[in-house]
Amino acid sequence: MDKIQLESLTEEQISFQLILHSGNARSKIIQSLREYRNGKVEEADELISQAEADLSIAHDIHFQMVQKEASGEKTSFSLLLMHSEDHLMSTLTMKELVKEVLAIFKSKDSK
Amino acid sequence: MKNILLACSSGMSTSLLVTKMEQHAKSIGDEVRIWAVGQDQAKKEMAQADVVLIGPQMSFLKGELQKEADAYGIKVDVIDMMAYGMADGKKAYEQALSLIGEK
Numbered sequence: 698m699d700k701i702q703l704e705s706l707t708e709e710q711i712s713f714q715l716i717l718h719s720g721n722a723r724s725k726i727i728q729s730l731r732e733y734r735n736g737k738v739e740e741a742d743e744l745i746s747q748a749e750a751d752l753s754i755a756h757d758i759h760f761q762m763v764q765k766e767a768s769g770e771k772t773s774f775s776l777l778l779m780h781s782e783d784h785l786m787s788t789l790t791m792k793e794l795v796k797e798v799l800a801i802f803k804s805k806d807s808k
Numbered sequence: 809m810k811n812i813l814l815a816c817s818s819g820m821s822t823s824l825l826v827t828k829m830e831q832h833a834k835s836i837g838d839e840v841r842i843w844a845v846g847q848d849q850a851k852k853e854m855a856q857a858d859v860v861l862i863g864p865q866m867s868f869l870k871g872e873l874q875k876e877a878d879a880y881g882i883k884v885d886v887i888d889m890m891a892y893g894m895a896d897g898k899k900a901y902e903q904a905l906s907l908i909g910e911k
Contacts, residue, residue, distance in 0.1 A: 709824070709895055716821050717893040720865030727868045780820050784865065 701754065703761045708773060711758065715781035718755035719788040722748040726788070726795050733799060741799060748792055755785050812842040812904045814887075815850035815873075816863030825887070828897025829904070842901075851876050859907045860884040861900065864892060883907045 701714060729744035759782075766772055812829070814822035822844035833840045845853050847866050854860050854877055862870060867886040874884040885907055891899035 706894075710893070713821060713895045714893050717864050717889060720816075720863055721867070721889075723865045724868040731868075777820065777824065780818070 701758055703758065703765065708775070709777065711762070712775070712777045712781040714758055715755050716784045718751045718758070719781075719784040722751035722755070723784070723788045723791065725751065726791050729799070730795060733802060738803070745792070745796060745799070752785075752789060752792060755788075759785060810838070810840045810905070810908060811856055811858045812840060812901075812908075813850070813853055813857035813860045814842065814844040814862075815847055815860060815866065816844070817847050817865050819844045819846040819849070821892075822861075822863055822887075825892070825895060825897060825900055828895060829901040830897075832898040832901050842904075854882065854884075855880055858882060859904050861887045861904055861907075863887060864889065 703711060706714065725744045725748040729741045729748070732738075732744060733741035762772055772778070814826055814829075816822040826842045826844045829842050830840070833842070843853075847862075847869065850860065850862070850873060854873075857880075859882055860873065860877055862873065862884065864886060870884055870886060877884045885903070887900055888903050890896065891903060
């Protein structure tokens with residue numbers, strides 16, 4: 698997917714983009730655990746890689762927002778924006794944890 | 809009267825989409841009921857719906873929700889990525905209509 702430029706979006710759309718890409722990642726992370734549970738290790742790994750790609754899109758949008766604020770341009774606050782931040786951060790945590798969990802499963806299952 | 813149920817993890821983002829979809833439906837003279845709920849409520853509320861649209865953050869629940877929705881003969885689908893990402897009420901509304909059409 699092409700890099701998203703903040704200038705072309707409204708503030709509301711920026712929040713929706715964050716939720717969309719974090720949300721896609723979230724679904725893939727959970728699906729990854731389900732695949733592993735069904736013995737499909739490669740599929741599980743593939744879903745985690747895809748989730749990381751989704752998260753990097755969300756992260757890039759977020760990074761542009763941080764840059765914008767650092768350069769003195771204020772982003773106006775809304776509950777929706779806070780909610781979208783929540784989505785991004787909780788999904789990042791989830792991804793780190795699930796990666797660790799899969800690594801533990803793999804080492805136990807290979808014994 | 810069409811009944812469109814939107815669901816996402818907390819019902820927040822889809823609530824906004826509801827307003828935009830309603831505005832579009834009104835502008836073309838359609839009579840609709842569109843409402844949003846969090847993911848836990850979705851199963852309870854779908855009995856009153858003609859179609860269920862879910863947010864991308866719960867697309868992993870699509871299969872499970874569709875199983876429930878089969879009892880009512882309605883479809884469950886993930887909101888189109890472009891429609892969701894741009895908070896495009898018109899596009900989401902058209903997606904809902906086409907899903908109801910397939911019923």
